[in-house]
Amino acid sequence: MDYLHDWANLLLRWGHLIVGVAWIGASFYFNWLENHLERQNASLGDGVAGELWAIHGGGFYHLQKYELAPPRLPDPLHWFKWEAYTTFLTGFALLWVVYYLKADTMLLPPGSALAPWQGVLVGLVVIFGTWFVYDGLCRSPLGRRPAWLALIGFALLIGLTWALMQVFSGRAAYIHVGAAIGTCMVANVFRVIIPGQKALVTAMKTSAERDPAHGRHALLRSRHNNYLTLPVLFLMISNHYPMTYASEWGWLVLAGLMAFSVLVRHYFNIRHLAGRKVWVLPAAGLVLVTLMAAMVPKPAPSSVATETAESTANAAPEIAFSEVSAIIEERCAGCHAVVPTFGGFAAAPAGVQLDTDEQIRRHLADIQRVAVTTHYMPLGNVTGMTDDERATLGAFIEHAAH
Numbered sequence: 001m002d003y004l005h006d007w008a009n010l011l012l013r014w015g016h017l018i019v020g021v022a023w024i025g026a027s028f029y030f031n032w033l034e035n036h037l038e039r040q041n042a043s044l045g046d047g048v049a050g051e052l053w054a055i056h057g058g059g060f061y062h063l064q065k066y067e068l069a070p071p072r073l074p075d076p077l078h079w080f081k082w083e084a085y086t087t088f089l090t091g092f093a094l095l096w097v098v099y100y101l102k103a104d105t106m107l108l109p110p111g112s113a114l115a116p117w118q119g120v121l122v123g124l125v126v127i128f129g130t131w132f133v134y135d136g137l138c139r140s141p142l143g144r145r146p147a148w149l150a151l152i153g154f155a156l157l158i159g160l161t162w163a164l165m166q167v168f169s170g171r172a173a174y175i176h177v178g179a180a181i182g183t184c185m186v187a188n189v190f191r192v193i194i195p196g197q198k199a200l201v202t203a204m205k206t207s208a209e210r211d212p213a214h215g216r217h218a219l220l221r222s223r224h225n226n227y228l229t230l231p232v233l234f235l236m237i238s239n240h241y242p243m244t245y246a247s248e249w250g251w252l253v254l255a256g257l258m259a260f261s262v263l264v265r266h267y268f269n270i271r272h273l274a275g276r277k278v279w280v281l282p283a284a285g286l287v288l289v290t291l292m293a294a295m296v297p298k299p300a301p302s303s304v305a306t307e308t309a310e311s312t313a314n315a316a317p318e319i320a321f322s323e324v325s326a327i328i329e330e331r332c333a334g335c336h337a338v339v340p341t342f343g344g345f346a347a348a349p350a351g352v353q354l355d356t357d358e359q360i361r362r363h364l365a366d367i368q369r370v371a372v373t374t375h376y377m378p379l380g381n382v383t384g385m386t387d388d389e390r391a392t393l394g395a396f397i398e399h400a401a402h
Helices: 002-036 082-100 103-107 116-139 146-167 170-206 212-240 250-270 280-294 304-314 321-331 357-362 364-373 387-401
Strands: 048-056 059-066
Touching: 002 059, 002 082, 002 212, 002 250, 082 103, 082 116, 082 170, 103 116, 103 170, 116 146, 116 170, 116 212, 146 170, 146 212, 146 250, 170 212, 170 250, 212 250, 250 280, 321 357, 321 387, 357 364, 364 387
Parallel strands: none
Antiparallel strands: 048 059
16 A cells, blocks of 8 residues: 555646646746737737747747737637646645545644644635635725735735644745645635636637726736746745744744745846846845855754753763764664655655665754754654653764864
């Protein structure tokens, strides 16, 4: 069963990546196209708002955008929607396979008061509830004040991150924020953008008057999707970087990374405009550098655990490798082995095997990072590694480095 679970994880993750690249690639392309249309060309035909010539793959392309619609409806007319829909479907299935089928270890932190099914229910309510809150805000008077809507939406997302980090593991909290944002983006396509495009096609077929509200609403949602793309991409890969979510300040780290990525996206949106982009990249760089400086690991405040770690560190020369090996065997090797004995793993996670002394020594730096500095591993501390054991590992590794 674990073998099939690994294959489901692989195929869904791969599929999610493929269709996500297709969706985001199409989005980036059309944003680039819109920003580079030649709109002042005297040779433009009637009703043509702009055109663009391009060369790619050994051929020339001539693209035109109409102010409203062409004189007659072309056949076939290509739509861009299934990239978004399949990204949601594969992502939701992947969330279920990775986090919900193993909610006791992957979703909930050690000692959680919630049962696994309750954690899953919370996750589902958050993912779909976020859409209804967001959609309501967009349809409220705030929808006509996009700057205020963006600020309030940003604040609500950070508040959601903080709340989820009180309930889920840091890794699961981040991925649920990403799932909530991604669901809003897909729902924007399904509920607003595509219906607006269908209304435009219908109006053209029936010679009816075009409703400008469809275009206004679609433009707002499309703009949101554009700016949310980079934050979602980070959240998709965030599980590889426990330094971002392993501390109690993970929600604030995400706020900084989202601000950085939105500024970078804004630069690419306006870089074709003269005199309006000088400040954007320096501002993004300042946010990132400030965040990196704030995240530099600092000595923990004095406590019983700290004193234990310090006393252990002072005794580092007396720590035998056999003591370290015993901790690894009891707390880590159940998963990180040639043949894992811990349920749910058919192979060692990330290919890290800790069966032999040589393998343990080879991965000392990784052990320091995930088990001592961030406490990210063991995952959910399902094997019950103690603070004293982490201190012993840290002291040995520190001594070995010198």
